[in-house]
Amino acid sequence: MTRALRWLTALALIAGLGAAFGYAPREAVQGNVQRIMYLHVPAVLTAYLAFALVFVGSLGYLFTRRMGWDRLAVAAAEPGVLFTGLTIVSGSIWGKPTWGTWWTWDARLTSTAVLFLVYVGYLLLRGMVDEPDRRARYAAVVGILGAANIPIVHFSVKWWRALHQPSTILGPEPSPIAAPIALTLLVNWIAFTLLFLYFLARRAEIARLEESHAG
Amino acid sequence: MPDNWGYVFAAYGLAVIALGAYWRRLARRAKSLAGPGGSE
Numbered sequence A: 001m002t003r004a005l006r007w008l009t010a011l012a013l014i015a016g017l018g019a020a021f022g023y024a025p026r027e028a029v030q031g032n033v034q035r036i037m038y039l040h041v042p043a044v045l046t047a048y049l050a051f052a053l054v055f056v057g058s059l060g061y062l063f064t065r066r067m068g069w070d071r072l073a074v075a076a077a078e079p080g081v082l083f084t085g086l087t088i089v090s091g092s093i094w095g096k097p098t099w100g101t102w103w104t105w106d107a108r109l110t111s112t113a114v115l116f117l118v119y120v121g122y123l124l125l126r127g128m129v130d131e132p133d134r135r136a137r138y139a140a141v142v143g144i145l146g147a148a149n150i151p152i153v154h155f156s157v158k159w160w161r162a163l164h165q166p167s168t169i170l171g172p173e174p175s176p177i178a179a180p181i182a183l184t185l186l187v188n189w190i191a192f193t194l195l196f197l198y199f200l201a202r203r204a205e206i207a208r209l210e211e212s213h214a215g
Numbered sequence B: 001m002p003d004n005w006g007y008v009f010a011a012y013g014l015a016v017i018a019l020g021a022y023w024r025r026l027a028r029r030a031k032s033l034a035g036p037g038g039s040e
Helices: A002-023 A032-064 A066-098 A107-128 A130-147 A151-161 A179-214 B006-034
Strands: none
Touching: A002 A179, A032 A066, A032 A107, A032 A130, A032 A151, A032 A179, A032 B006, A066 A107, A066 A130, A066 B006, A107 A130, A107 A151, A107 B006, A130 A151, A130 B006, A179 B006
């Protein structure tokens, strides 16, 4: 199962790169630097998915006290942090030639940085508590509270005056994106989701093995 | 607007390094926990 997912992920990533560099046109206003969006947008959407699963796993653990839910939460949190980090770094690299700065304390950028730090804290907390039930309980509380930041990140561009552009993919209005650009984004979104599911499966298996070694 | 290919390759290069490193880290950790002969 994991082997099949690995190959599917590899093929999807190759297709995504091919679409980003070979199929998608040069964007009329931004030029080729817009191709960073085929990395940046799927990364943040994947991070949302990851942290939503941390929320589900955390709630599941607190209600049932079954370690399987905790394994789901930690297996989603690690790649979630990775994809959020990629979102911030790729956005910063895109921002330098486009906005003229690597970083600005814009509402979207700042709330995304807070999201990143909250889940880095979540992972650090897990590393500091040895007793499995206590670790799972403390982490579940942070996992649930941390999820409150996801809508803040997403709607920050609507709620506050921001330099960052409004949502074009998950926005309320139909997307104004040209078809080849939308298709390239979709292919890369699928590729990143598969990559996340592969990471999730492997990390959950590692957590299961760690528990069996410890127990 | 200039093409800024350097920024594009920097972003994708860093992503490949970060995702590849995490992929390898998971593979190594799973292998060490599975013991001799263990893989997936």
